[in-house]
Amino acid sequence: MREAATNLKRALEARGVGCKRIAFDDATPETIRASAEAIAMELGTEPLLFNVTGGHKLMTLALAENLEALADDLHLVYAETRHDRLDWLKPSPGIEPMTNALGIDDILRAQGYRRTADSNQDAFWQADADARASLTRKMGDDAERYERFFGTLNRLADYALADENRFDPRQEFEYAPGGRNAELLREASRLGLVQWDDDTLITFTSREAAAYFRGGWLEEYVWYKLRGLRPHDWAVNLKTQSYATQIENEFDAVVAHRNRLLVIECKTAGFGRNEARDVGYIYKLAQLSDQIGGSMSQKLLLSARPINADVRQRARDYRVDILAAAEIRQVVDYLRRWLQG
Structure with missing residues (x-):
């Protein structure tokens, strides 16, 4: 959780939100209560908004109890991310729909990654892609x-x-x-x-x-479709680097919408012939997507070649959707459904 807190602090500060990390000893019920009391005393009686989403349940309960005893104006909110809403618990119950607040960089930073490059910022690449649009669509x-x-x-x-x-x-x-x-x-x-x-x-x-x-045409095909749909934030040929390890990975397309990430992998050849290798690709896609997008990330594999039933089942096991061969033309419908939730 401390590593995650470092990442969250970095993401918030990039948005201009000042942050302070406070150590919390949750080893025993006694230390939890003592830590909660100390934090409540430090924060004093200023108006407070406490996000009670996630975290250690006993820690959250202890903090809420102690803050409520000291703060004159305490607001409690729970982010019901799967239903795209904020549940307000105090001072009065209420529900507020979430807005499209998070872009790709926000989510990457919160997961411990940063963007190093993408083709959306390359005007020459876009001009070349537009010049061959008819061939790409075909x-x-x-x-x-x-x-x-x-x-x-x-x-x-x-x-x-x-x-x-x-x-x-x-x-x-x-x-x-x-x-x-x-x-x-x-x-x-x-x-x-x-x-x-x-x-x-x-x-x-x-x-x-x-x-x-060699495969760039399928990435450009996705780029055209995304450009027409205009999600909250999107990029193709996105390169990311981990703050912790400096390891760089490249993703064919990434979309941020409704405060979550969709990662798209494009395969035009060398896929659909070797089942063990195909499953390896799918596993890697699932793992990397979760690393940069968290547990709410969605994964989509586009393959120019057909994919057999066994590989599709393994993909479902890893929560990876597949559109292959004739199904590729359904990518717009797929994206619309994901954008709308």
């Missing part, structure tokens, strides 16, 4: 039609980017794509993302273009 709305081709494009893009010091843009298909796959490549060529002349050779025009086909 790939997302018709994901099940390109299921196998996504894996092929992802693999070739990965080859092109394999060496950090050397970009290898020229790659080769096993056979010349045809039908809808060829049309997708022609549109990509018109947009300047690739060079392709209806044969087996393809050239990615830049590292950014290769990264788009």
